[in-house]
Amino acid sequence: MTAGxxxxxxANRVRMGRPGTVGAGRDRFGLTGTxxxxxxxxxxxxxxxxxxAVAGTHFAPHYAAPMMQSGVLPAAALRASPSLEAEQTSxxxxxEGFALLDLTGGWAWGYCLxxxxxxxxxxxxxxxxxxxxxxxxxxxxxxxxxPDAAAGGPGVLPRGALVMGEPEGEWLATAHGYLPLAxxxxxxxxxxxxxxxxxxxxxxxxxxGGRTAKGIDCSGLVQLVWxxxxxxxxxxxxxxxxxxxxxxxxxxxxxxxxxLVLFPGHVGIMAxxxxxxxxxxxxxxxKVEPLADVVARSAAKDNDPPASGYKRLR
Numbered sequence: 221m222t223a224g225x226x227x228x229x230x231a232n233r234v235r236m237g238r239p240g241t242v243g244a245g246r247d248r249f250g251l252t253g254t255x256x257x258x259x260x261x262x263x264x265x266x267x268x269x270x271x272x273a274v275a276g277t278h279f280a281p282h283y284a285a286p287m288m289q290s291g292v293l294p295a296a297a298l299r300a301s302p303s304l305e306a307e308q309t310s311x312x313x314x315x316e317g318f319a320l321l322d323l324t325g326g327w328a329w330g331y332c333l334x335x336x337x338x339x340x341x342x343x344x345x346x347x348x349x350x351x352x353x354x355x356x357x358x359x360x361x362x363x364x365x366x367p368d369a370a371a372g373g374p375g376v377l378p379r380g381a382l383v384m385g386e387p388e389g390e391w392l393a394t395a396h397g398y399l400p401l402a403x404x405x406x407x408x409x410x411x412x413x414x415x416x417x418x419x420x421x422x423x424x425x426x427x428x429g430g431r432t433a434k435g436i437d438c439s440g441l442v443q444l445v446w447x448x449x450x451x452x453x454x455x456x457x458x459x460x461x462x463x464x465x466x467x468x469x470x471x472x473x474x475x476x477x478x479x480l481v482l483f484p485g486h487v488g489i490m491a492x493x494x495x496x497x498x499x500x501x502x503x504x505x506x507k508v509e510p511l512a513d514v515v516a517r518s519a520a521k522d523n524d525p526p527a528s529g530y531k532r533l534r
Contacts, residue, residue, distance in 0.1 A: 261309075261456065262336045266329070269322055286319035286330055289346040294377050295432045296345035298337065302327035308429035310337050310440070310455050315382025318346050334447070337455040352382035354392055354404040357411075357448070359420055359433040361403035367391040369400070378432035379417070380444055382407065410450035415478045417445040418489050418497040424506040426499050438499040441506060442480060442487050451533050457487040461529050470532040481511060482529040483518045 256277050263278070264271040270280035291312040299306040302325065310332065312318055317333030318341065328346055331338045356377050364373040367388060374397055377383070383404070385394035392399045411417060418441060427435025431444055439457040446453055453460050461482045470479055479490040488498030488511075496511045518526035 259459075261338060262331075262454070262459065264319075264321055264329075264331050264338045269329075271319075271321060271331075284321045286321050288333075288349045289318045289320045289328075289330075290349045290382075291316045291318060291345060292347045293345045294375055294381065295434070296341050298332065298339035298341055298429070300339060302329070302340045306340070308427075309339050310335075310429050311431040312341060312345065313381045313431065314377050315350055315352050315384070316380075317349060320346065332455075334452060335443070335455045350382070350384040352407045353384050353386075354382070354399075354401075355407055355409070355448070356381040356383070356399075356403060357405045358403040361399055363394075363397040363399055364391075365397055367393070367398045371398075373397050378434070379421075380431070380447060411445075411448040413478070414445035414449040414451075415489050415491055415497065417448055418442075418506070419491065419508070421445075421506045422497065422508060424499070426501055426504045426506070436499050436506065438487050438501075441497075441499045442489055445489065446533060449534075457482055457485060460487060461531075464529065464531045464533075468531040468533065470530050472527070472530045475511070475530065476532070478533065480529075480531045480533065481514075481527055482531065483514070483527050484521075484523050486514075486518070488514065 258265060258278060263274060265274065265278055265280055269282050269284055270278060272283040272285045275283045291314050294314050295311045297308045298310040298312055300309050312332055319330045319333055320328055321330040323343055326343045328341045328343050356379055359379050360376045362373050362376050364371045383392065383394050383399060385392040387401060390401055392401055392404060421433060421436065421441065424433050425435045426437060428437055430436040431440040439455060439460060442460065443453045443455060454463050475490050475493050477490055477492055481488055481490065481496055488496040491497050491508050494511060495508050496514055497508045499506045515526045
């Protein structure tokens with residue numbers, strides 16, 4: 221299979237098989253009980269195909285083992301269905317991993333490796349995987365055509381993008397151009413103040429499914445800044461809440477910088493003990509405002525309790 225080919229027949233799906241039969245490169249397998257309920261946002265199952273990892277618990281006509289890929293666009297829209305008109309549910313950033321399960325008609329179906337979020341990408345948004353050496357730390361970093369601040373370049377990479385290259389003085393030389401090392405941190409480096417990263421994004425437009433300074437949503441903001449701090453969270457606010465157990469609970473009267481406050485369908489990160497930074501649909505931007513105001517608006521929507529959880533991640 222060649223990523224970006226635009227066509228990928230069922231005969232070419234990687235290590236595919238049928239439940240209860242012998243699949244290519246795989247021993248016989250089948251359900252061990254009744255097929256279980258699943259969340260289609262994070263379990264890769266379609267009417268015709270499923271991730272081979274769920275073969276023992278979920279029925280599908282065919283299964284496929286994923287082929288690892290990486291994003292090659294600054295930010296590629298992950299969509300709910302294979303159409304440019306389909307809802308954007310998230311974004312795959314440059315260099316992030318994608319588990320490819322099917323490639324048909326110019327669309328790649330699979331899931332983002334960081335959070336297992338399932339969806340469709342344009343086939344030209346992914347290519348062979350890289351071994352990242354650095355991560356973009358600034359809200360945006362320009363790729364230059366030469367190791368010169370005055371040189372133009374092919375584009376701009378968002379915070380969280382992963383790149384592979386070799387340092388050359390104050391620059392990182394990559395296959396796509398040069399990035400200033402001042403805009404990067406080494407892969408695996410963790411930020412100490414995720415709330416500070418969120419503050420740097422105040423004023424960013426609110427965009428459903430967004431994860432960059434071009435546009436971001438509430439859970440995308442929280443996920444992005446805490447990932448930079450070494451804490452990987454699921455994509456959506458309800459999944460984030462479900463992933464954070466009682467051991468993460470914090471007294472709402474003793475909130476501190478960096479704590480998360482989760483609401484029905486919403487989440488934000490505390491700037492201090494009283495103010496919250498969040499990507500707000502009300503304001504259509506990332507904004508800092510008194511937590512009490514956000515709680516009051518939630519209560520006015522008949523949410524009981526107004527906040528679903530108060531969590532301290534470290």
